[in-house]
Amino acid sequence: MRYVDGFRLPGAAKALTQELARLGDALGPRRVKLMEVCGSHTMAIARYGLKDLLPANVRLVSGPGCPVCVTDPGYVDAALALAERGAALATFGDMLRVPGSRGSLADARAAGADVRVFYSPVQALEWAEAEPDQAWVVLAVGFETTAAPLAALALEIRRRGLGNVTLLTATKTVPPALDALVADPALAIDGFLCPAHVSAIIGARAYLPYAEEHGRACVVAGFEPLDVLYGVKGLLEQLVAGVARVDNQYERVVRWEGNPAAQRAIARVFVPVDAPWRGLGVVPASGLALGPGLADLDASVRFERPVTAGRVNPACRCGDVLKGVIEPAECRLFGAPCVPERPLGPCMVSSEGSCAAAWRYSGRGAR
Amino acid sequence: MSQDDRITMAHGGGGRASRQLIEEEIARRVGGTALRGLPDAATLVAPSGGLVFSTDSFVVQPLEFPGGNIGHLAVHGTVNDVAVAGGRPLWLSLGLILEEGLPLAVLRRVLDAVAGAARACDVEIVTGDTKVVPRGQCDGMYVNTAGVGAALPTLALDPRSVTVGDRVLVSGSLGDHGMAVMCAREGFELANAPRSDTGPVHRLVAAAAAFGHGVRFMRDPTRGGLAAVLDETVEGLAVGVRLEEAHLPRSGPARAVAELLGVDLLHVACEGRVVAFCAPEVAPEVLRAWRALPEGHGAVDIGAVVAEPGRVTLATLAGGRRVVDVPVGELLPRIC
Numbered sequence: 001m002r003y004v005d006g007f008r009l010p011g012a013a014k015a016l017t018q019e020l021a022r023l024g025d026a027l028g029p030r031r032v033k034l035m036e037v038c039g040s041h042t043m044a045i046a047r048y049g050l051k052d053l054l055p056a057n058v059r060l061v062s063g064p065g066c067p068v069c070v071t072d073p074g075y076v077d078a079a080l081a082l083a084e085r086g087a088a089l090a091t092f093g094d095m096l097r098v099p100g101s102r103g104s105l106a107d108a109r110a111a112g113a114d115v116r117v118f119y120s121p122v123q124a125l126e127w128a129e130a131e132p133d134q135a136w137v138v139l140a141v142g143f144e145t146t147a148a149p150l151a152a153l154a155l156e157i158r159r160r161g162l163g164n165v166t167l168l169t170a171t172k173t174v175p176p177a178l179d180a181l182v183a184d185p186a187l188a189i190d191g192f193l194c195p196a197h198v199s200a201i202i203g204a205r206a207y208l209p210y211a212e213e214h215g216r217a218c219v220v221a222g223f224e225p226l227d228v229l230y231g232v233k234g235l236l237e238q239l240v241a242g243v244a245r246v247d248n249q250y251e252r253v254v255r256w257e258g259n260p261a262a263q264r265a266i267a268r269v270f271v272p273v274d275a276p277w278r279g280l281g282v283v284p285a286s287g288l289a290l291g292p293g294l295a296d297l298d299a300s301v302r303f304e305r306p307v308t309a310g311r312v313n314p315a316c317r318c319g320d321v322l323k324g325v326i327e328p329a330e331c332r333l334f335g336a337p338c339v340p341e342r343p344l345g346p347c348m349v350s351s352e353g354s355c356a357a358a359w360r361y362s363g364r365g366a367r
Numbered sequence: 368m369s370q371d372d373r374i375t376m377a378h379g380g381g382g383r384a385s386r387q388l389i390e391e392e393i394a395r396r397v398g399g400t401a402l403r404g405l406p407d408a409a410t411l412v413a414p415s416g417g418l419v420f421s422t423d424s425f426v427v428q429p430l431e432f433p434g435g436n437i438g439h440l441a442v443h444g445t446v447n448d449v450a451v452a453g454g455r456p457l458w459l460s461l462g463l464i465l466e467e468g469l470p471l472a473v474l475r476r477v478l479d480a481v482a483g484a485a486r487a488c489d490v491e492i493v494t495g496d497t498k499v500v501p502r503g504q505c506d507g508m509y510v511n512t513a514g515v516g517a518a519l520p521t522l523a524l525d526p527r528s529v530t531v532g533d534r535v536l537v538s539g540s541l542g543d544h545g546m547a548v549m550c551a552r553e554g555f556e557l558a559n560a561p562r563s564d565t566g567p568v569h570r571l572v573a574a575a576a577a578f579g580h581g582v583r584f585m586r587d588p589t590r591g592g593l594a595a596v597l598d599e600t601v602e603g604l605a606v607g608v609r610l611e612e613a614h615l616p617r618s619g620p621a622r623a624v625a626e627l628l629g630v631d632l633l634h635v636a637c638e639g640r641v642v643a644f645c646a647p648e649v650a651p652e653v654l655r656a657w658r659a660l661p662e663g664h665g666a667v668d669i670g671a672v673v674a675e676p677g678r679v680t681l682a683t684l685a686g687g688r689r690v691v692d693v694p695v696g697e698l699l700p701r702i703c
Contacts, residue, residue, distance in 0.1 A: 013686045
């Protein structure tokens with residue numbers, strides 16, 4: 001644990017907090033909004049109460065960075081349809097509560113569907129080998145960090161010649177979503193705290209357009225509390241200096257060019273497709289589908305059940321919450337009917353999403 | 368019966384095989400004086416001053432895990448529920464539901480654990496019941512225990528007596544049981560795997576009882592972990608709890624697994640810990656008394672009762688503060 005504890009030292013946090021206060025003062029009357037793009041940053045910020053440590057004129061807004069939360073209801077509907085046809089579903093645990101149009105995987109499991117939670121997608125292959133007569137569908141959800149191991153998984157299915165495993169893909173890439181966000185003139189975000197593990201794959205250089213073309217400060221930061229505080233400090237320094245560039249403050253994991261081997265594996269297995277994001281709508285070329293040579297591993301092809309866009313309550317304003325345009329409570333659905341137990345948009349699906357957090361801190365949630 | 372034998376439907380049929388199972392395997396191991404005659408009910412002499420009565424069912428998978436098995440849990444779970452309600456545990460019932468095909472060797476290890484744990488807790492198993500269900504209708508075995516204890520006269524435990532300024536104490540590290548079972552269930556092979564903390568807390572409760580009304584309320588943080596117990600305790604009250612992350616006791620192995628899986632140890636079950644709300648003047652004394660016992664040597668003061676109605680917060684190592692809420696559902700490994 002010493003490799004973790006070093007990034008949680010109270011003394012260092014205090015020094016950084018003082019530095020943040022100084023930078024907050026240096027901003028003068030200006031109020032700034034920073035977006036943490038990645039769900040794991042959101043989790044760390046919540047877990048360590050880091051919002052308390054920011055200057056009053058600096059706000060963190062949670063971005064679209066949880067791949068599970070932005071999964072379209074239509075994807076969940078398709079997974080449930082495959083389960084109804086007898087497929088066993090293998091999934092990451094946090095997909096279980098994500099609502100489809102007619103309920104979640106957890107609801108389906110309670111009703112008898114075979115839904116199993118893995119810790120690593122490779123476990124699905126062990127299950128499939130142990131039950132060769134059972135059709136298995138791996139719910140391939142995730143960003144670049146997960147896309148790389150999913151690419152390896154697809155190649156391994158092929159190598160082992162497993163005929164009973166397919167992938168239902170809702171794999172996504174982060175830059176197209178950021179492209180969609182910065183293209184909106186209403187976007188009230190001054191800087192991006194860029195993802196840690198996603199950047200380990202795609203490299204810090206992936207954020208150059210947001211700094212150079214869109215003038216947003218960008219800092220790649222790690223997930224430990226000191227990493228996050230240090231990242232915010234980097235963003236404020238850029239804002240105080242009136243510059244926008246990409247700083248990589250997570251050099252112990254992230255390289256400027258990323259991980260070329262993982263990039264090659266992703267390119268070998270997947271092709272970009274337009275994909276729906278809960279809360280953002282369809283984002284061009286933001287999805288990863290299995291490439292032409294691997295179409296037989298695509299569950300939607302094998303089962304002839306294409307994934308179609310699901311229906312989200314049109315009044316849901318998660319897109320505006322994500323962009324920092326409105327506060328969660330300004331959404332008409334906030335609190336009724338949209339609550340953490342029955343979430344509609346991604347900001348409520350994630351336990352630490354902006355809406356779920358706002359709900360809890362309002363004192364109305366928690367139990 | 369030989370070591371390779373398995374439970375068959377005949378063992379639940381009420382005939383000779385049933386009797387043999389109960390007499391030779393169960394009663395021989397766990398039977399106290401009252402059970403010796405295989406009664407369907409025990410006749411007991413009630414202590415004066417009131418009774419504490421509790422029941423709990425045990426369905427843990429796998430049946431055996433580092434640090435214990437379902438037999439230990441079945442005794443400790445009910446003993447602890449009786450204890451934290453302010454009782455001195457006296458008697459247990461033991462209900463077994465066995466799946467056809469259960470290896471007899473497993474049953475024997477579980478029964479030995481029940482017997483050993485009961486002895487260590489000074490409780491007697493006075494009545495019981497055994498059923499066998501066809502293969503597939505239960506997962507190896509389920510156990511139910513009910514327990515009766517004598518109410519400790521000096522304790523008046525009531526969450527409504529919790530007052531601003533009270534201290535919150537916990538008797539040892541958090542979440543070891545839940546993490547041990549999760550690792551065993553998922554087959555994680557770790558060099559330094561977490562071990563269940565399954566164990567009795569009745570001696571800790573008895574030690575606290577010496578401080579009378581200065582001990583306001585106690586609970587054992589099982590399902591939902593410390594977070595659930597604290598949240599339930601202050602729900603609807605005019606007070607809340609403020610925890611200090613720096614003081615939370617966490618074992619290295621449980622912490623390592625929790626970090627890896629993105630699980631918050633505040634949400635993970637313990638099976639041998641007790642949380643006590645104590646008046647500030649008695650809290651150091653309770654801690655001293657707890658630390659003198661082997662099951663309380665890791666006891667610490669983890670926070671204070673504050674004037675924040677119904678809310679539990681954590682002052683984090685980083686210097687921030689967050690709300691500690693209960694998990695919505697089961698603990699799940701996260702993708703992010």
